[in-house]
Amino acid sequence: MSLKKIFYIFCIFFLAFSADAFADISIDLTLDRSSVVLTDTIVMKVTVTGKQKSSFPEIEGLASFNVVKGGTASRVEFVNGSMNSEVEYIFYLTPLKPGKFVVGPAQVRIKNKVYSSNSVKLTVSKARNNQAGNESSPLFLEARISKNNLYLNQNALYTLRLFMREQVSNISLEMPEVEGLVFESLAEPQKYSTSINEKRYEVIELKYILMPKKPGIYSIPAAGMRMTVYKRNRRDGFFEDPFFNMRKGKPAYLSSNEIQLDVKNLPKQNRPNNFSGLVGRFDVKANLDPVEVKANESATLTIIVQGRGNVRQIPDLKLSDIKGLKIYQDKPRLNINKNESAISGEKIMKWAIVPEKSGEYIIPSMALAFFDPEKGLYRELKTESFSLKSNPGADAGSSDLISISGDNHAGQVKTKNNNKQEITRIGKDxxxxxxxxxxxKGLRQQEFFNKIFILLLPAPPFIFLALLAGRKLFKNNNKNILNIRSRNAGKNFLKKVQGRDLSPEEIHAAVLNYLNTRFLLKGGLLTPNEVYDLLINRGASPETASMLKNSIAQIESVIFTGEKSNSLAQIQDELTGILKSVDQEVK
Amino acid sequence: MRFCITVSLLFLLSVNTVCALDGDVDGGSENIFFKANQFYFNGEFEKAVQLYESILKNHQSNLIFQSESRGELFYNIGNCYFRSGQKGNALLNYERARRFIPRDADLKYNIEYVHDLTEDNLSQPENIISEIFGVNFFSQTELATVFCLVNLMLFLFLTIRIFFRAEWIFYVIIIFSICWIVSGISFGIMLKQTIFDDRVVILAKEVDVLAGPDKEDTLLFKVHEGTLAYQERNESGFSLIRLPDSKRGWLVSSAIEAIYMAGAIQKQELEGAKLE
Structure with a gap:
């Protein structure tokens, strides 16, 4: 096996080993949707990361579903020089009954160790009703809204579904535009299949959050979709995909149903003074850490407002000035999450609070007002009030300052009560x-090394080129070529003969070729006697010459008589030995 | 072959003889070095500088292989100038030292400190190619040594391959060829940066930078001691300089000195010729 092959095999083994040895194994279960209707098909994926092979997953919570295996896919990725491998098991679930289900966990066994995944909740509702489109039509577009009666700034889920029984491509969407209503895309479009009136449809689902910015009664106009439709043909078979379809598709335009929406203004009654327009359901958490500090050291007050609704309108809470405390507010951070059906988020607000003197300080509570559309009421949440205790701080210049070095460029170490050291630079040089x-000494050696450098830099290429040129010249000389061939005649004979099952003609030709090359003859057939004379003239011993003569005679006898001889192999071996002797004896 | 071996042996013998002779001479250099250190610690910085410089003058400076020792001496000279209140000369010698001992922590700290003390707020532009090829991390001698060894190994294996065509030699040659190219580029960049180093340091406390090589020309701006600039050309006792922020102008040549020693030597020779 060549070195190249060994090198590649080594690389492959090394990569495979490193992936197995160092990868963290994790298992993840996902469903393509969290709420479906009874006739829908759900795609479930179990992904095992860190391994390319595992036992087939055992999944709990599938008793109420018809499960069809969708195959496996394994992947190996190189990201920033590290190798990641994963295997994905795909299943198609069809619910057998409506209800709320927990799918999972999935379990796989890898090297006698069991790994478990997460569980996922799934809501299955009864078959859909109020279909907007013509259910007998092979293509229709349906628009739905989660609530038709909303309050100002209350979010609702607007869903568009394209039902298809035909092949389509080049889909483009025209969303309705209504003054006072804002649509915000929630997630990537989802694709799944469902059945309506026992007919199978492919569905593309798009979800938007609808936010009313003005009260009133709205009629949301139809959304439109443009696409190219390829009519099914019974003969299409394998080539029914538009990619293979040579027939031209027909352009089509689909409109969804219109939707009525009633947006009420927020009630004026009981509206808190600090209400900022926040609508939804929210929660407030507050924390002061630490609650006891030294004077001039800081504590951190953290307030987190989180919930679902118009999270972008979460107000920045204000901490009023407190005598004896220096307060520094960080820039609030807003994190927004979009899930399948809503926008949620959290706003994190932080304050650094530094007591100037020792004593006890009260951090007052702060209030957040919002409107809860589910209950139709304003709510006000208050944070906890905290007590911050400040102890006397250490005086600068006291005996707990320790010099760490006698050098004038050194810093100093200020010890703290918790035995941690803070280094403060007090001088620079x-x-x-x-x-x-x-x-x-170094200067003394530099000239010596310089001479070595001058020798080593040009000498190796010079020597190399000289040798290369010399060898080329030597090889190009005709005399030398013949001499080299003559020297290598024995080797070439061995290459031809050794370990091969040759015919007597081939052995005869190989011996004559050896003699012609070895003794620089012009070619032609030599009789056994001529061979004997030649060898004797060139200095071979009479025994060797006679042995070669006899061997050639034997081969010729086999060739000319046509008799089969079992001793051919033996002659072949003898010839190898005889020619080695000839090489040694003849100079 | 015998001829080659004989020539090599004769060469090595001659080199050793030179070293032995140098060794005899440098018995005195060691004493000078000790004396210079003593002068430094006694606060006689001018005398210390003279002695350190005398050691440097005793040894050739236009070699490809230059000992790290030169860096140590330039560093000490820089310290002497700093202690005697000459920030410009201190920075000049620290920058000269950097070529020989680029990773020395003391040197890095001192350069940073002197930069902090300079009045002009100018940051030096970074050369990405030099960073990639490690030119600012390795000294000229280190790069020359690596290139020399890689060169030797590459041609050694190429020569072996003329006679023995083994497959493993082919892979070794590939590896050494890559190393040869990388180390060659690094060494080349280093040589280019050294030979064409046009950096100068402002030595005067404050210098007027003018619009032309004449005292009567318009004053453009002022630069202060310790500022690094690039010298473009000289004309009648004035030098055209360029600052890292691309400001250009003329100032008196006596107010600056080139970091690259060959440049400084040429300047001294020119001044000497003028005086004569």
Missing amino acids: IFPVHTSVDPV
Whole structure:
């Protein structure tokens, strides 16, 4: 096996080993949707990361579903020099009854160790009703809204579904535009299949959050979709995909149903003074850490407002000035999450609070007002009030300042009560001169090394080129070529003959070729006697010459008589030995 | 072959003889070095500088292989100038030292400190190619040594391959060829940066930078001691400089000195010729 192959095999083994040895194994279960109707098909994926092979997953919670295996896919990725491998098991679930279900966990066994995944909740509702489109039509577009009666700034889920029994491509969407209503895309479009009136449809689902910015009664106009439709043909079979379809598709335009929406203004009654327009369901968490500090040291007050609704309108809470405390507010951070059906988020607000003197300080509570559309009421949440205790701080210049070095460039160490050291620089200067005697020795050696450099830099290429040129010249000389061939005649004979089952003609030709090349003859057939004379003239011993003569005679006898001889292999071996002797004896 | 071996042996013998002779001479250099250190610690910085410089003058400076020791001496000279209140000369010698001992922590700290003390707020542009090829991390001698060894190994294996065509030699040659190219580029960049180093340091406390090489020309701006600039050309006792922020102008040549020693030597020779 060549070195190249060994190198590649080594690389492959190394990569495979490293992936197995160092990868973290994790298992993840996902469903393509969290709420479906009874006739829908759900795609479930179990992904095992860190391994390319595992036992087939055992999944709990599938008793109420018809499960069809959708195959497996394994992947190996190189990201930033590290190798990740994963295997994905795909299943198609069809619910057998409506209800709320928990799918999972999935379990796989890898090297006698069991790994478990997460569980996922799934809501299955009864078959859909109020279909907007013509259910007998092969293509229709349906628009739905989660609520038709909303309050100002209350979010609703607007869903568009394209039902298809035909092949389509080049789909483009025209969303309705209504003044006072804002649509915000929730997630990537989802694709699944469902059945209506026992007919199978492919569905593309798009979800938007609808936010009313003005009260009133709205009629949301139809959404439109443009596409190219390829009519099914019974003969299409394998090539029914538009990619293979040579027939031209027909352009089509689909409109969804219109939707009525009633948006009420927020009630004026009981509206808190600090209400900022926040609508939804929210929660407030507050924390002060630490609750006891030294004077001039800081504590951090953290307030987190989180919930679902118009999270972008979560107000920045304000902490009023407190005598004896220095308050520094960080820039609030807003994190927004979009899930399948709503927008949620959290706003994190932080304050650094530094007591100027020792004592006890009260951090007052802060209030957040919002409107809860589910209950139709304003709510006000208050944070906890905190007590911050400040102890006397250490005086600068006291005995707990320790010098860590006698050098004038050094800093100082200020000890703290918790035994941690804080280094403060109190002076700055250059580092001193280097006083080692080596500098002078080094200077003495530099000229020597310089001469070595001058020798080593041009000498190797010069020697290489000289040798290369010499070898080329040597090889190009005709005399030398013949001499080299003559020297290698024995080797070439061995290559031809050794370990091969040759015919007597081939052995005869190989011997004559050896003799012609070895003794620089012009070619032609030599009789056994001529061979004998030639060898004797060239200095071979009479025994060797006679042995070669006899061997050639034997081969010729086999060739000319046509008799089969069992001793051919033996002659072949003898010839190898005889020609080696000839090589040694004849110079 | 015998001829080659004989020539090599004769060469090595001659080199050793030179070293032995140098060794005799440098018995005195070591004493000078000790004396210079003593002067430094006694606060006699001018005398210390003279002695350190005398050691440097005793040894050739236009070699490809230059000992790290030169860096140590320039560093000490820089310290002497700093202690005597000459920030410009201190920075000049620290920058000269950086070529020989680029990773020395003391040197890095001192350069940073002197930069902090300079009045002009100018940051030096970074050369990405030099960073990639490690030119600012390795000294000229280190790069020359690596290139030399890689060169030797590459041609050694190429020569072996003329006679023995083994497959493993092919892979070794590939590896050494890559190393040869990388180390060659690094060494080349280093040589280019050294030979064409046009950086100068402002030595005067404050210098007027003018619009032309004449005292009567318009004053453009002022630069202060310790500022690094690039010298473009000289004309009648004035030098055209360019600052890292691209401001250009003329100032008196005596107010600056080139970091690259060959440039400084040429300047001294020119000044000497003028005086004569």
